[in-house]
Amino acid sequence: MGKTLFEKIWESHVVVEKSNSPSLIYIDRHLVHEVTSPQAFDGLRMNNRKVRRPDLTIATMDHNVPTNDRSLPILDQTSAIQIQALEKNCKDFGITLFDISSPNQGIVHVIGPQLGITLPGSTIVCGDSHTSTHGAFGALALGIGTSDVEHVLASQTMWLEKPIPFEIRVEGKRKNPHAVTAKDIILSIIKNIGTGGGTGTVIEYRGEGIEDLSMEQRMTICNMSIEAGARAGLIAPDEKTFEYLRGRKYTPKNYESLVDTWKDHLKTDDDATFEKEFTLHIDDIAPQVSWGTNPGMTCDVTESIPSPDDFSKGDLNQKKGAQKALDYMDLKPGTPIEEIKIDRVFIGSCTNARLEDLIEASKVVKGQKISSTVRAMVVPGSQMVKKQAEEMGLDKIFTDANFEWRESGCSMCLGMNPDILSPGERCASTSNRNFEGRQGTGGRTHLVSPVMAAAAAIAGHFVDVRKMDLN
Amino acid sequence: MQSFHKVTSIVTPLDKVNVDTDQIIPKQFLKLVQKSGFGKFLFFNWRYDENENKKSEFILNDSKYDDSHILVTGDNFGCGSSREHAVWALLDYGFSVIIAPSFADIFFSNCFKNGILPISLDQKMVEKLQQESDPVEIDLEKQTVKTSSEEIFFEIDPYQKKILLEGLDDIAQTFQYEDKISEFEQRSKIPSVL
Numbered sequence: 001m002g003k004t005l006f007e008k009i010w011e012s013h014v015v016v017e018k019s020n021s022p023s024l025i026y027i028d029r030h031l032v033h034e035v036t037s038p039q040a041f042d043g044l045r046m047n048n049r050k051v052r053r054p055d056l057t058i059a060t061m062d063h064n065v066p067t068n069d070r071s072l073p074i075l076d077q078t079s080a081i082q083i084q085a086l087e088k089n090c091k092d093f094g095i096t097l098f099d100i101s102s103p104n105q106g107i108v109h110v111i112g113p114q115l116g117i118t119l120p121g122s123t124i125v126c127g128d129s130h131t132s133t134h135g136a137f138g139a140l141a142l143g144i145g146t147s148d149v150e151h152v153l154a155s156q157t158m159w160l161e162k163p164i165p166f167e168i169r170v171e172g173k174r175k176n177p178h179a180v181t182a183k184d185i186i187l188s189i190i191k192n193i194g195t196g197g198g199t200g201t202v203i204e205y206r207g208e209g210i211e212d213l214s215m216e217q218r219m220t221i222c223n224m225s226i227e228a229g230a231r232a233g234l235i236a237p238d239e240k241t242f243e244y245l246r247g248r249k250y251t252p253k254n255y256e257s258l259v260d261t262w263k264d265h266l267k268t269d270d271d272a273t274f275e276k277e278f279t280l281h282i283d284d285i286a287p288q289v290s291w292g293t294n295p296g297m298t299c300d301v302t303e304s305i306p307s308p309d310d311f312s313k314g315d316l317n318q319k320k321g322a323q324k325a326l327d328y329m330d331l332k333p334g335t336p337i338e339e340i341k342i343d344r345v346f347i348g349s350c351t352n353a354r355l356e357d358l359i360e361a362s363k364v365v366k367g368q369k370i371s372s373t374v375r376a377m378v379v380p381g382s383q384m385v386k387k388q389a390e391e392m393g394l395d396k397i398f399t400d401a402n403f404e405w406r407e408s409g410c411s412m413c414l415g416m417n418p419d420i421l422s423p424g425e426r427c428a429s430t431s432n433r434n435f436e437g438r439q440g441t442g443g444r445t446h447l448v449s450p451v452m453a454a455a456a457a458i459a460g461h462f463v464d465v466r467k468m469d470l471n
Numbered sequence: 472m473q474s475f476h477k478v479t480s481i482v483t484p485l486d487k488v489n490v491d492t493d494q495i496i497p498k499q500f501l502k503l504v505q506k507s508g509f510g511k512f513l514f515f516n517w518r519y520d521e522n523e524n525k526k527s528e529f530i531l532n533d534s535k536y537d538d539s540h541i542l543v544t545g546d547n548f549g550c551g552s553s554r555e556h557a558v559w560a561l562l563d564y565g566f567s568v569i570i571a572p573s574f575a576d577i578f579f580s581n582c583f584k585n586g587i588l589p590i591s592l593d594q595k596m597v598e599k600l601q602q603e604s605d606p607v608e609i610d611l612e613k614q615t616v617k618t619s620s621e622e623i624f625f626e627i628d629p630y631q632k633k634i635l636l637e638g639l640d641d642i643a644q645t646f647q648y649e650d651k652i653s654e655f656e657q658r659s660k661i662p663s664v665l
Contacts, residue, residue, distance in 0.1 A: 015655045016648050021630040024648060028661040038504035055663035078502035085504050122661050129553040143577055145555035147584035155645045157652055195489055196547040199576060231576050252662040294489050317488045317545055416498045433551060435493040437516050
């Protein structure tokens with residue numbers, strides 16, 4: 001019988017296999033950041049252990065770095081300590097670090113592919129759940145906790161229960177691909193399968209609707225696999241994948257011969273079977289807006305806030321959850337999404353802060369001004385993205401419209417740095433999580449695509465970007 | 472890691488589904504560089520109001536549950552961020568068993584690495600346990616949850632069970648396979664980054 005792409009990558013990385021137990025998996029790439037690593041390095045020190053493969057380990061600082069002027073000192077002492085700890089740990093253990101002043105600094109899941117560190121068919125881990133992003137390149141990419149960070153640093157392996165392969169087919173063609181984006185596809189998927197729909201699985205996204213996407217759009221899809229509860233998301237590599245990685249800073253010297261082996265091997269066989277399946281038809285999908293406190297609580301921009309009864313379809317626990325979410329979000333059932341006024345706009349995060357995201361958003365913004373009641377910011381995903389965008393004059397388009405143009409980092413996606421919402425503020429955000437307090441205690445997050453966020457900044461409320469000329 | 476055998480205490484019922492790790496430990500407390508001291512921040516935004524006064528309606532603020540080591544909660548517990556700080560906070564607060572119909576994968580795995588036993592039971596059983604006011608005994612060796620009226624068997628991966636029972640150091644276990652790891656590296660075709 002044929003094998004799925006996931007099974008092929010899995011089998012080529014098993015070091016030890018035992019029946020009815022987790023397998024020991026070799027890790028080809030380990031990405032490290034400042035928030036989930038200090039305890040892991042301390043663990044190594046306490047046990048007198050070394051980093052087994054510093055040459056497979058790359059670190060950067062992204063979660064709590066300020067996004068204002070990089071020449072200024074970091075005012076938050078605890079953030080500064082964490083950043084200094086990473087600098088010391090990388091120095092002590094011989095790990096390459098892209099620090100706050102490096103032109104390669106950025107959100108770890110943005111710089112991995114940009115630097116050619118991410119490779120098809122490889123295994124990648126990072127102490128961050130959005131590691132799933134790298135699956136867009138056909139890599140098995142897993143978010144891990146700090147204990148596993150320590151385990152991988154020490155042994156370059158980790159114990160893992162074999163996940164179940166889950167096929168999600170995305171069929172059809174979007175009528176307006178500038179208005180209905182990869183973000184709308186993945187939010188539609190999560191809306192349908194739920195935030196626990198992918199638990200215990202590795203999702204492989206397939207079909208015409210996926211093949212049509214650019215690499216940066218595919219990253220948006222795989223990035224939010226974790227929001228459906230999956231261990232990882234995968235997309236089989238194709239010419240777009242191979243081209244994206246060509247000639248990057250860390251692309252291997254023998255890249256073309258690697259591509260030759262990947263071409264035939266890194267795809268799901270025709271006769272392979274998946275244990276779970278779901279199909280989304282995208283011909284008629286609308287831009288999506290989340291209304292609740294998890295990414296499954298999402299609807300079309302043309303819809304109204306659902307009642308807890310309508311949302312829960314008879315599940316009492318879901319109903320209670322929806323009611324609680326509406327209370328937190330201060331929304332009433334029946335309110336049209338387009339009438340919801342917003343206070344803040346955040347264009348950023350490992351989901352949607354790549355060059356293409358900024359180009360698309362800039363088309364909406366060009367020649368306009370943001371609403372006088374809105375504060376809006378663009379936080380490029382990496383210093384490289386920022387530089388490229390500035391070379392194209394995008395910064396000017398955004399600042400002319402009164403957006404703030406920042407240095408790169410995770411920023412207001414999780415609000416570990418000074419970029420946070422105030423209690424009660426409502427934000428249109430291109431990030432990935434609308435959890436209570438995620439962007440700031442008491443803050444209210446609506447997840448949208450970059451074009452939807454940009455349009456909301458200008459109008460002061462959500463609008464259906466399909467009505468705009470985005471070509 | 473401390474070994475885990477038996478725990479007996481009353482249960483703390485947390486009647487919520489999809490509890491994410493941002494709720495278990497909000498981001499402003501992720502900046503500590505050690506593993507201890509997170510308990511006081513557990514469920515911070517649910518436990519305290521904006522002036523850091525305890526919210527009386529939140530279950531953890533009911534002193535009846537002060538000595539509880541068993542949290543019984545809803546579907547998909549621990550979803551979202553991979554932050555292990557969530558597990559450190561639960562452990563530091565005093566919870567060593569979490570019972571739910573389902574768990575998010577990364578959180579589930581993080582539990583075992585810190586001596587917390589996560590138990591999946593079906594929805595009906597979880598709801599029943601949430602009503603239980605007498606102490607409940609969790610026996611890992613026998614894989615049972617014992618209430619005043621019944622004994623419920625639970626499933627656990629044999630490897631994870633051994634790790635918990637013996638309080639084993641995961642990394643030391645793995646080093647026993649050092650030769651296999653080296654062999655793998657010899658034949659691996661993925662080049663180093665640098």
